[in-house]
Amino acid sequence: MQAPLARVGVLGGTFDPIHHGHLAAASEVCAQLGLDQILLTPAYSQPFKQGYDTETPEHRLAMCALAADEDERFAVSPVDIERGGVTYTVDTLTDLREQRPDAELFFITGADAVARLDEWKDADRLTELATFVGVTRPGHSLADTTRPHILVEAPALAISSTDVRRRVRAGLPIRYLVPRSVADYIAVNGLYYGGLDD
Numbered sequence: 001m002q003a004p005l006a007r008v009g010v011l012g013g014t015f016d017p018i019h020h021g022h023l024a025a026a027s028e029v030c031a032q033l034g035l036d037q038i039l040l041t042p043a044y045s046q047p048f049k050q051g052y053d054t055e056t057p058e059h060r061l062a063m064c065a066l067a068a069d070e071d072e073r074f075a076v077s078p079v080d081i082e083r084g085g086v087t088y089t090v091d092t093l094t095d096l097r098e099q100r101p102d103a104e105l106f107f108i109t110g111a112d113a114v115a116r117l118d119e120w121k122d123a124d125r126l127t128e129l130a131t132f133v134g135v136t137r138p139g140h141s142l143a144d145t146t147r148p149h150i151l152v153e154a155p156a157l158a159i160s161s162t163d164v165r166r167r168v169r170a171g172l173p174i175r176y177l178v179p180r181s182v183a184d185y186i187a188v189n190g191l192y193y194g195g196l197d198d
C-alpha cells in the first residue's frame, strides 16, 4: 500500500522580519487543516514589492530559521532565495513539488491577498499545484474571489513587518511582536535602525 502524502503548508513571505502574526497564522492553519509541516519560504524579491528596499535575503532567511527552531512543525525552505530573481509562486510550487513528490502542498497567504490571485503569474496553474489557504488578518478585509481556496480564521494579531521596522527605528520595543531570538538577531546585526521605509 502507498504511504499517504505528507500534508505540507507553504507560507511564502517577504519576512522583513518574520513576526508572531506570521507564526500564529501558520500554526492555526497547521492545526485546523491537520498539516504535517509548515515551510516558511522567504521570497528573494516579491513581484508586487519591486522598488522597495528590503533587508538582504540572507538576514531574512536567518531570522526565519531562528523562528522555525522554536517549533518542531516549522522548517525553512531557501528555494526562492536560491533561485533568485523575482519570486513567482508558480516557480516556488513547481520547485517544491520536484523536491517533495511525497507532499500535498497548501499555499498559505493573507485572505486579502487571495483577491489579487488573478494578478499572479500563471494564476490558473497555481491552484492546480497547491490548495490555496487564505488566513484572516486584522485590518485587511476578506477577499471576494472566484479562485478556489480554504478560508481559515487565525488569531487576530495586528502585527506587520512594517510596524516592527518602524518600532526598531523609533527605539520602541519589539519584544512579544517577534520571537526573542529574532529580536536579538535584529539588535546584534543592527537591522532596521537605518533607512528602510523612509
Ligand SMILES: Nc1ncnc2c1ncn2[C@@H]1O[C@H](COP(=O)(O)OP(=O)(O)OP(=O)(O)O)[C@@H](O)[C@H]1O
Pocket (backbone or CB within 6 Å): 012, 013, 014, 015, 016, 020, 021, 022, 025, 108, 109, 110, 111, 113, 135, 136, 137, 138, 154, 157, 158, 159, 160, 161, 162, 163
Ligand atoms: N498579522 C498577520 N496575520 C495574518 N497573516 C499575516 C499577518 N502578517 C502577515 N501575514 C501574511 O503572511 C504573508 C507574508 O507576509 P509579509 O512577509 O509580507 O509580512 P507583512 O507583515 O505583511 O509585511 P509588510 O508590513 O512589510 O508588508 C502574507 O500572505 C501576509 O498576508
Ligand SMILES: O=C(O)c1ccc[n+]([C@@H]2O[C@H](COP(=O)([O-])O)[C@@H](O)[C@H]2O)c1
Pocket (backbone or CB within 6 Å): 011, 012, 013, 014, 015, 041, 042, 043, 045, 046, 047, 048, 049, 087, 088, 089, 090, 109, 119, 120, 121
Ligand atoms: O506569483 C506571483 O505573481 C506573486 C505575486 C504576489 C505575491 N506572491 C508571493 O506571495 C507571498 C507573500 O508575499 P508578501 O510580500 O505579502 O509577503 C510571497 O511568497 C510572494 O512571492 C507571488
